[in-house]
Amino acid sequence: MVAKVIVNPVAGAKSTEQKWPHISRLMRDMGFSYDFQYTESQGHAIEIARDAALNGYPYLVAVGGDGTINEVVNGILTASHDQKTLMGVVDTGTGNDFVRSLGLDGNYLHSCQHLLSPKHTLVDAGLVTFQKDGRQVSRFFVNGAGVGFDAEVAATTEHMPKALGGTIPFVMALAKTLLGYRNKTVDIGLDEDNYTRRVLSVIVANGSYFGGGMKVAPSALITDSRFDVITLGDVNKLEILQTFPKIYKGTHITHPKVKTEHARFVSISSEEGLYLQADGELLGKTPATFEVLPQALTMVF
Known part of the structure; x- marks a missing residue:
């Protein structure tokens, strides 16, 4: 299974661009198979996520903050409401409130380790x-x-x-x-x-x-x-x-x-x-x- 990873380089006070090489190495070392794409403007993650879901990517990962997560969610749900597309999160933002609501600790390295988790949870x-x-x-x-x-x-x-x-x-x-x-x-x-x-x-x-x-x-x-x-x-x-x-x-x-x-x-x-x-x-x-x-x-x- 090849995932689509959507990276917002300006998330986290523009720190995500510096973190991404470390994150990408960790993903590869874990055996996580993926393509990635940088967002280029506000709203771009919606387009990337929608197109990826429509083109058959079974798993989308948002790398960024709450705004990036929101856009990826909008892309997935605009493409389909059938829950077939999996979603993961690597939180590199400034607020990270959604990952707290998921019960995660907000550490982006720990988030990477969850990407291969067998635990799939339906959320509202x-x-x-x-x-x-x-x-x-x-x-x-x-x-x-x-x-x-x-x-x-x-x-x-x-x-x-x-x-x-x-x-x-x-x-x-x-x-x-x-x-x-x-x-x-x-x-x-x-x-x-x-x-x-x-x-x-x-x-x-x-x-x-x-x-x-x-x-x-x-x-x-x-x-x-x-x-x-x-x-x-x-x-x-x-x-x-x-x-x-x-x-x-x-x-x-x-x-x-x-x-x-x-x-x-x-x-x-x-x-x-x-x-x-x-x-x-x-x-x-x-x-x-x-x-x-x-x-x-x-x-x-």
């Missing part, structure tokens, strides 16, 4: 439909999505230096966003139930980790065919600062203004279009819907 994905440039657009995601403050932070993070890693830019962007952000009134649909709430953020979680290691949705499982929906309610700035350190351990969910619910279908709208992020990438604005796709991907790890 999500499909988000949102507004961008005046039109309705859809995108797959695997780790999670969010509306409100976290998406505003994602927008700010895009302008932060990646060389600082995943957590530091996120915290810097969070602090900058916090200064001017105001909580929003949103209409939320959770399957057949509908609510109007004043919120800081609404997180639609497939996996547990966000923002470079924050355990935002501690009970989320990527195999349970449902989202964990975390509503961060009408908290003030002091409450945010007091609660923020707890997010890394997942103990923020005990706060009385933090609510955890479950749903297979989620809708979020507001009088004003709110920023939306998925897998850490800023996508567009609300209104948006989120649909869980049970057992959509076959992961090797």
